[in-house]
Amino acid sequence: MTLVGTTVQVAAAPRGPRARHLLDLRDWSASEIHALFDTTDVMAQVMERTIKKVPALQGFTVGTLFFENSTRTRLSFERAARAQSADVISFAAGASSLSKGESLRDTLLTIDAMQADLYVVRHAAAGAAHQLTNWTNAAVVNAGDGRRAHPTQALLDAYTFKTRFEGFTGFEGARLAIVGDVLHSRVARSNVELWTKLGADVVLCGPRTLLPSEFAEHPNVTLTHRVEEATEGAHAVMALRLQRERMHGALLPSLAEYRSRYQVTRASMRHARPGALVMHPGPMNRDVEIEGALADGPSSVIQAQVANGVPVRMAVLYTLLVGKR
Numbered sequence: 001m002t003l004v005g006t007t008v009q010v011a012a013a014p015r016g017p018r019a020r021h022l023l024d025l026r027d028w029s030a031s032e033i034h035a036l037f038d039t040t041d042v043m044a045q046v047m048e049r050t051i052k053k054v055p056a057l058q059g060f061t062v063g064t065l066f067f068e069n070s071t072r073t074r075l076s077f078e079r080a081a082r083a084q085s086a087d088v089i090s091f092a093a094g095a096s097s098l099s100k101g102e103s104l105r106d107t108l109l110t111i112d113a114m115q116a117d118l119y120v121v122r123h124a125a126a127g128a129a130h131q132l133t134n135w136t137n138a139a140v141v142n143a144g145d146g147r148r149a150h151p152t153q154a155l156l157d158a159y160t161f162k163t164r165f166e167g168f169t170g171f172e173g174a175r176l177a178i179v180g181d182v183l184h185s186r187v188a189r190s191n192v193e194l195w196t197k198l199g200a201d202v203v204l205c206g207p208r209t210l211l212p213s214e215f216a217e218h219p220n221v222t223l224t225h226r227v228e229e230a231t232e233g234a235h236a237v238m239a240l241r242l243q244r245e246r247m248h249g250a251l252l253p254s255l256a257e258y259r260s261r262y263q264v265t266r267a268s269m270r271h272a273r274p275g276a277l278v279m280h281p282g283p284m285n286r287d288v289e290i291e292g293a294l295a296d297g298p299s300s301v302i303q304a305q306v307a308n309g310v311p312v313r314m315a316v317l318y319t320l321l322v323g324k325r
């Protein structure tokens with residue numbers, strides 16, 4: 001791909017059954033991810049221009065299908081589509097005919113009759129995006145399915161680390177600490193998948209009840225219940241909110257105890273590497289999982305994560321619709 005004036009020159013578009021999907025980073029190789037980051041660099045240049053628009057996806061339609069609430073993901077996908085001149089059709093469950101008894105399948109078939117080329121889908125059920133690929137010939141991007149995966153969030157997190165960690169020399173040997181409600185977190189699962197694939201080590205930290213055993217045997221993942229141990233030598237520390245919407249039963253002794261033991265604070269960052277980044281995928285509950293002053297401080301890249309969501313998602317849309325993986 002090359003940038004010419006205000007245009008991006010693109011290759012021919014694969015459509016229909018040949019469409020590629022982004023359901024899970026498990027299906028993407030490290031070299032495909034590095035290529036996606038290279039495309040993101042180009043898209044980031046577009047977003048730095050006065051006129052933040054190129055015709056790369058003119059004639060394509062992107063459908064955003066959100067069966068769960070979202071601020072960042074939905075808006076940044078829509079921004080990413082429009083910045084490349086794609087049309088956008090937008091579905092929000094709360095304002096739809098789901099409340100009149102229409103099934104998920106019939107809802108999706110109805111939307112698919114409007115012929116979008118790519119769907120971005122978020123759903124509370126794990127596997128929902130994958131299921132959608134059985135009902136449409138369009139490309140499908142998973143924007144979060146239950147606690148399973150949120151691949152574009154992990155991509156923008158890793159891209160933010162690559163572009164913002166001073167003296168970045170690669171992911172090999174980098175150490176990411178993820179602190180909080182790992183059990184219910186699709187962001188944690190996708191970040192483990194991505195960062196370890198790129199050669200980094202990941203430390204997962206939380207109370208016993210919120211730290212799943214599924215990673216216990218992973219060669220590049222360490223589990224701990226102590227925040228100071230998690231942040232020790234970390235290049236980046238990511239705080240996760242308590243996902244109460246996915247909690248069934250009492251998993252915490254008390255919020256006050258959780259705060260005192262698991263809140264990521266300026267004090268806990270003293271154990272991290274000099275220049276370590278503070279990250280949070282959002283939405284953030286200040287002074288619960290992260291100290292407000294830390295979130296607003298000089299090491300925080302939380303706003304950069306949001307900003308990078310746009311070029312990363314531009315690259316995803318571009319790669320799936322007209323590029324090559």
Ligand code: CP
Nearest residue numbers: 070071072073281282
């Ligand atoms: N990080 C994230 O997925 O945020 P939203 O729920 O606002 O999309």
